[in-house]
Amino acid sequence: MTPTRRTVLLAGAGVGAAAALPPSVPANAASKAAAAPEEAAPEAAASKATARSEAADALQPYASYWYPDSLPSGTPGTGITWRSLKTWRAADDADLPFNAATVPLAARFTPTPPNTSARAGQARIQSLVSFGPTSGNPSQGSATADCYALTHWAYIDELVFWGGSAGEGLILAPNAPIVDAAHRHGVPVLGNVFLPPVAYGGQLQWTRELVQKDSSGHYPLAGQLVAVAAAYGFDGWFVNAETGGGNTALGTAMLGFLRELGSLAAVAGQRVTWYDAMTVNGTVSWQGALNTQNQAFFEAADDMFVDFRWTAGTLASSGRRAEQLGRSRHELWAGVDVEANGWNASVNWDAIVPANKAHVVSFGFYRPEWTRNHLPANRTPGEFHAADDRFWTGRSLDPSRPDGTDGWRAPAVSVADRSTVSSVPFASVFNTGHGLRWHENGEITSDAPWNHLGLQDRLPSRRWVVRAEGRRPTVSFDFADAWCGGSSVLVDGELDEPTTVELYATRLPIGVDTVVELTHRTDAGSVNVELAMATAKPSRAGATPPYTFLPVNSVHSRAVNAVNGWQTVTVPLTGMSGTLHTIAVRLTATEGPVRWRLGAIAVRTAPPAPPAAPTAPRITGATGGDLRFAWNPAPGDVRHHTLHRLLPDGTRRFLGGTCQHAYFVAGLRPEQGEQTTRFELRAVGELYTASDPVTVTHTW
Known part of the structure; x- marks a missing residue:
């Protein structure tokens, strides 16, 4: 396969659009406009290690990026900061509180697949995603709902934060x-x-600097990379060396560097992936295979991305070679380029995941954010998720019944999904991590669009398994209304027969006090709601779970015990024991068509108790209406924090939420006559109970 559709990542101001690259040039190369002279004096490089464009905002934190050591000559473009990885120190990183992840990597299990074609323990999926530009990518989301809000995590084994440019x-x-x-x-x-x-x-000097040894024979930047990942809370590095002009000495140095990086990463619980570009002789020659030219790099890394030039023959031989080395063939990711055409891409699927034989290797999606980017500029969150569901699930939009005539072999067709829902308490408000407004307990507390993926819930992985003898309703994430956050699950259709919508594959222990809480609302029609709970696995792949149905409300019940029509019902799992394997809802309409929303679900034992409040809230920086907040987290389980502004009329306005212990807010202004503004900070627990507020004030 020849990568003819990969495009340039913009290198800064002055580059107005992505330019198409020739087949031999990789996807994320900087444009020629950003190219810099090969050499830079060491003293000049040192003086520019923290150089910053005068126009850059001093308070807005952004995702971090570095050069190995020396910096380009000249001046960075507007909004670009040139930094040296060699001089980075966590203690000197002022933006680290905004950039350090706090959620630990959850353990996963593989439930019984919903169809007979998806396989466990064979091919895996890597996803290479450019979530934003290299520079100017906000650390904690932004004030728009238009973002690549990835939700189909159940099929992904490794995510690469793709990007980088010479400028x-x-x-x-x-x-x-x-x-x-x-x-x-x-x-x-x-x-x-x-x-x-x-x-x-x-610049070849950047490659040489990356792999430079110190006087003790070690590679200092290997240690720096591991230190950055540890401080920032992510899981390792994807190494993509594509600067030509090297020789065998450079290839040997790169191999030594990669071995040390892999060794240090393993001790730190991190991993390393190698991209099939540089060969052992130091030249750049994309192989499209695992062979003698790159085998040593593969052996030094945890896995390898096989360049797009692969064929059925080279993948077959690559898989065999991996096994001869004592490695799994599924540690090879065959590149699948979907940047330009998405599910219309021409892919020889049988070379990777044949339908009737064992999978050959794993595969890596290059730029699946096409599901967002191919839509018109006025796209909505709902349109994005519809496209994303089509990409990951297939044309049927139901992983339990794949469309055999669909030329796009969606992940749900070939790869078994995974789940992390294995402990109590568990709760979800079906928040996708972006929205048109913000809701709390059924009320709008901000009418501003937003995105922040850290606030995303553990979401239903099989979207959408619907079991019905009659008409199949439309099931989707909907952004018109929500119980908490920005979205809810909407079931919309005739429902001429009882319809079961599967939500979660789980491994939740059931005790004598276990209950399920459901917050839902009927917007049109009349519907009887039941929980569909399975305490045993399906008998085989593709089989329906052995459900027990528990009433949530009667067909005549329209009682409302919450605001804006939302109703919260607590259902004890009376008579059930063991392990809960599936959570679903069954809807039976008595008047239609039906529009029914699911706003929240929780599985718990004891009544939810709020977490302890954070302490020492403070404003650590202020320029006009741009403020940096920080606080000390409370002990115990805290899912995230929320920040509100108290308005003069006594109402609260949601400003944002984050899993970090610092937050940035831009563009605040005093209300008429307001001399000081008070802000409230709360900790939010796993069951969405909030702590008492702690306050901090700002004087205008």
Whole structure:
């Protein structure tokens, strides 16, 4: 396969659009406009290690990026900060509180697949995603709902924070919200080390600096990379060396560097992936295979991304070679380029995941954020999720019944999904990590659009398994209304027969006091709601779980015990014991068509208690209406924190939430006659109970 559709990541101001690259040039090379002279005096490089454009905002924190050591000559473009990884120290990193992920990597299990074609223990999926530009990528989300809010984590085994350019920086640390969301679903996240081709600004000296030894014979930047990942809370590095002009000595140095990086990473619980570009002789020659030219790099790393030039034959031989080395063939990711055409891409699926034989290797999606980018500029969150569901689930939009005529072999067709829902308490408000407004307990507390993936819930992984004899309703994340956060689950359709919508595959222990709480609302029609609970696994792949149905409300019940029509019902699991394997709802309409919303679900034993409040809230920086907040987290289980502004009329306005212990707010202004403004900070627990507020004031 020849990568003819990969495009340039913009290198800064002055580059107005992505330019198409020739087939031999990699996807994220910087444009020629960003190319810099090869040499830079050491003293000049040192003086520029913290150089910053005068126009850059001093308070807004951004995702971090570095050069290995020396910096380009000249002046960085507007909003670009040039930094040296060699001089980085966690203690000197003022933005670290905004960039350090806090959610640990969750353990995953593999439930019985919902169809007979998806397999466990074979092919895995790596996803290479550019969530934003290299520079100017906000640390903690932004004031728009238009973002790549990835939710199909159940099919992903490794996420690469893709990017880098010669004019901005080559080494990228992932945003904390992305890492927090991925970790909640059990997915490790890798930062990106990109050494671009010379034609697109690459300088061979950057490769040499990356692999330079110190006087003791060690590679100091290998230690720096491991230290960055540990401080920032992500899981390792994707190393992509594509700067040509090297020789065998450089290839030997790169191999030594990679071995030390892998060794240090393993001790720190991190991992390393190698990109098939540089060969052992130091030249850049994409192989599209595991062979003698790159085998030593594969052996030094945890896995390898096989360049797009693969064929059925090279993948077959690569898998055999991996096994001869005592490695799994599924530690090879065959590149699948979907940047330009998404599910219309031409892919020889049988070369990777044949339908009737064992999977050959794993595969890596290059730029699946196409599901957002191919939509028009006025796209909505709902349109994005519809496209994303189509990409990951397939044309049927139901992983329990794949469409055999669909030329796109979606992940749900071939790869078994995973789940992290294995302990109580468990709760979800079906928040996808972005929205058109913010809701709390059924009320709007901010009408501003937003995104922050760290606030994303553990979401239903099988979207959407619907079991019905009659018409199948439309099931989707909906952004018109929510119980908490920005979205709810909407079931919309005729429902001419009882319809079961599967929500979660779980391994939850059931005790004598276990209950399920459901917050829901009927917007149209009349519907009887039941919980569908299975305490045993399905008898085989593709089989329906052995449900027990528990009433949530009667067909005549329209009682409302919450605001805006939302109703919360607590259902004891009376008579049930053992392990809960599946959570679903069954809807039976008596008047239709039906529009029914699910706003929240929780499985718990004791009544929820609020977490302890954070302490020492403070404003650590202020420029006009731009404020940096910080606090000390309370002990115990805290899911995230929320920040509100108290308005003069006594109402509260939601400003944002984060899993970090610091937060930045931009563009605040005093209300008429307001001399000081008071802010309230709360800790939010796993069951969405909030602590007492602690306050901090700002004088205008």
